[in-house]
Amino acid sequence: MTGEPQYKRVLLKLSGEALMGEQDYGISPIVVKRVAEEIKTVVEMGTEVCLVVGAGNIFRGMTGVASGFDRTSADHMGMLATVMNSLAMQNALEQAGIDTRVQSAFPIASVCEPYIRRKAIRHMEKKRVVVFAAGTGNPFFTTDSAAALRAAEMGCDAILKGTQVDGVYNADPKLDPTAVKYDTLTYMDVLRKDLKVMDAAAISLARENDIPILVFSIHEHGNFAKVLSGEGSYTKICN
Numbered sequence: 001m002t003g004e005p006q007y008k009r010v011l012l013k014l015s016g017e018a019l020m021g022e023q024d025y026g027i028s029p030i031v032v033k034r035v036a037e038e039i040k041t042v043v044e045m046g047t048e049v050c051l052v053v054g055a056g057n058i059f060r061g062m063t064g065v066a067s068g069f070d071r072t073s074a075d076h077m078g079m080l081a082t083v084m085n086s087l088a089m090q091n092a093l094e095q096a097g098i099d100t101r102v103q104s105a106f107p108i109a110s111v112c113e114p115y116i117r118r119k120a121i122r123h124m125e126k127k128r129v130v131v132f133a134a135g136t137g138n139p140f141f142t143t144d145s146a147a148a149l150r151a152a153e154m155g156c157d158a159i160l161k162g163t164q165v166d167g168v169y170n171a172d173p174k175l176d177p178t179a180v181k182y183d184t185l186t187y188m189d190v191l192r193k194d195l196k197v198m199d200a201a202a203i204s205l206a207r208e209n210d211i212p213i214l215v216f217s218i219h220e221h222g223n224f225a226k227v228l229s230g231e232g233s234y235t236k237i238c239n
Contacts, residue, residue, distance in 0.1 A: 002045070002222070003229040007157035009048040009124060010228065012039065013147040013198075014162050016056035016085055018218050026057060027088050035162075036092035038224040039129060043098055047228060048124040050154055051131045052147040053089060055081035075139035082143060083108060086133035099128040105137030105146070117153050124154065144202035152209040159211055160227060161198065162218030167235035168197050185237045197237065206237075213237040 014035065021028030043049055058081035065074050086102045090112075093100040101123050102112035112133065113119070120130045135146040151159045164174075168190075171179040182189075187207035190197055197203070197215055206213055216227045216234035226232030 002225045003231065005042070005045050005047045005225075005228040006230050007047060007228060009154065009156050010042075010050075010158050010160055011147055011151040011154065011156045012049060012051045012160050012162060012224070013144065014051070014053045014218060015164075016054040016058060016060075016081070018162055018164070019053070019085060019088070020057045027085065029092075032088050032092045033095070034221075035218060036089065036096045036098070038218070038222070039093060040096045040098050041222070041225045042228055043127060043129065045225060045228070048127065049129050050120070050124060050150065050156070051086075051089060051129060052143055052150060053082055053085040053131065053133075054143040055079070055085060057081075058084060072139040075135075075141075079106070079134040079137070082135060083111065083133040086131040087111070089131050093129055099126075100131060101128055102131045102133055105132070105134040108134075121154060141201070142199050144198040145205065148198070148202040148205040148209075148211070151211050152205060156211060159206060159213045160224065161213060161215045162224070163215060164217065164219065166217040166220065166223075166233040168195055168215050168237070170195075181233075182235050185235060186239060187237060190237055203237075207239065210239060 019027050021031040055078045059077050065071050090100045090102050103115040104112050105115050107114045123130050132150045135143050167181045169179040169181050173179040214234050223232050227234045
């Protein structure tokens with residue numbers, strides 16, 4: 001049985017790759033459904049949840065640049081891919097019985113709402129999940145930066161980053177069996193050690209607004225709720 005949640009309002013950051021499952025590309029309906037159930041459990045605990053999803057399972061801007069795309073065009077393509085992932089998450093959440101709204105940083109009126117800060121806050125106050133799509137709406141910024149920005153704008157108590165592993169390590173645990181997991185880190189530790197948790201802009205923004213970042217595995221059943229209650233395996237990044 002999971003304890004009481006330690007945070008009233010949180011932002012969950014998911015990588016696009018987290019939605020692929022065993023596939024090499026695209027969106028796994030099985031994984032999306034399971035993630036939606038994880039979010040539903042947390043919502044039912046009384047925590048307000050918003051969400052930012054990356055696009056690496058469909059199109060990654062920097063990969064496009066390496067292939068010869070103009071950076072601005074590549075980033076816009078990545079933003080559009082996040083809209084696809086956001087709509088998939090909305091569909092899965094609503095099938096699970098959770099009212100959900102997608103808000104895009106650039107207007108796609110026939111598909112979802114535009115991003116309006118006060119409206120997003122009101123949705124969360126009504127216990128709806130809000131999925132923020134299209135990053136910050138600007139090229140040269142990652143979805144990590146978008147997550148830190150939206151968390152600050154929404155007044156979130158924490159950012160939870162759901163990854164493929166159960167925290168932050170000093171090396172890739174999938175490649176190095178001697179890799180050591182950190183239980184806690186400061187924002188400056190992450191920047192100094194150049195740990196690839198989130199990009200430097202996102203870490204700096206979280207630091208300036210004193211928003212702790214909890215890094216955990218989204219693939220372990222029930223982990224989102226456990227981490228919110230101070231249980232389970234995760235790394236906490238704070239001042």
